[in-house]
Amino acid sequence: MKNLFKSIVKTALAAPVALGLAISAAQADTIRIALAETPSDELAAFFVALDRAKANGLDYEWTAFSDEELAIQAVLSGQMDIGFGTPYAAMQRSKAPVRIIFQLSKLKFFPVTTKKYEKLEDLDGQPILLHSRGGGTDSIANVIEQKAGITFGERSYVPGSANRVVALVAGQADATIIDLSNKNKIMREHGDKFNVLPMFEVEASDEALFANLDWIQANEEDVQIFVNALLSVWRDMNEDPTIISRETNPDGPIGQLPPEILGELDGFYKDAVEGGLYDPNGGGEKAAMADMEWYSQAGQLEGDPASLNIEDFWYMKPLEAAMN
Known part of the structure; x- marks a missing residue:
């Protein structure tokens, strides 16, 4: 696999992220985590949770893949243990018992375009820049097509919202x-050049944490440490978004980001919390039901959402234990 970024965490997080071409074998007692993008402000809360989990005995390594599809395939193939994403189509068609254990974020996304577009219908036949093939923004584009009665032109993929903003501002994309x-x-910075198109409300998962059920059950203690840490951070963050900047390890991958990004972490998480991006209860059954409906509409799940069994897609035991 090409264009992979790798960092191995043992006694401390590695500082710079090095370019790698393959995934090396992890030690048996090390959880291998597949990220769907390189470390960014969007992942700062996750790395705070990793630090809390490490303090409670979790040993892990992470690999940042160039897109969500590669991260999903790495978990399906057994090369990685836990992955980022919403692999509903893969879960339904795969014989591997993959299950989601925690909702990391909701699909709170917005179509932003140059001034030549004013409504979703104006995007009929037009190219659009998305996060990853088969990921959350891809599913949003599918539902937009369905609800607005349009068909997008060419879909291109650039992971990370901040990177897609750069492409817009640089004139490399119009939508x-x-x-x-x-x-x-x-x-705030370029409101005279861009439009936010009217968009319908979405409550489904954008990013979730998933793994093979057999692996989850064979590693219950480590999985529980991980989910406990995630839930504690998500709850603390909803109470006080500045906890993320205050607990970010200056020597870790987030701490190595440019100062201008680090300086905006408080604003980033304040906006995200106010916008309902992070569920302080980790999603659970509410998220699972929203996902069934959304990803069915998006064409990534087959069958009537009401007939789908949540237990075929989510494993609730670690989250329920963390809540008690």
Whole structure:
């Protein structure tokens, strides 16, 4: 696999992220985590949770893949243990018992375009820049096509909302779908050049944590440490978004980001929390039901949402234990 970024965490997080071409074998007692993008402000809360989990005995390594599809395939193939994404289509068609254990974020995304577009219908036949093939923004584009009665032109993929903002500002794209904080940022700084198109409300998962059920059950203690840490951070963050900047390890991958990004972490998470991006309860059954409906509409799940069994897609035991 090409264009992979790798960092191995043992006694401390590695500082710079090095370019790698393959995934090396992890030690048996090390959880291998597949990220769907390189470390960014969007992943700062996750890395705070990793630090808390490490303090409670979790040993892990992470690999950042160039897109969500590669991360999903790495988990399906057994090369990685836990992955980022919403692999509903893969879960339904795969014989591997893959299950989601925690909702990391909701699909709070917005179509942002140059001034030549004013409504979703104007995007009929037009190219659009998205996060990853088969990911959350891809599913949003599918539902937009369905609801607005349009068909997008060529779909191109650039992971990370901040990177898609750069493409817009540089004139390399005319339309994209970006997250809440980056939507607010681009409209603050370049509101005279771009439009935020009217969009319907979405409550489904954008990013979730998933793994093979057999692996989850064979590693219950480590999985529980991980989910406990995630839930504690998500709850603390909803109470006080500045916890993320205050707990970010200056020597870790987030701490190595440019100062201008680190300086905006508080604003990023304040906007995200106010916009309802992070569920303080980790999603659970509410998220699972929203996902069944959304990803069925998006064409990534087959069958009537009411007939789908949540237990075929989610494993609730670690989250329920963390909540008690």
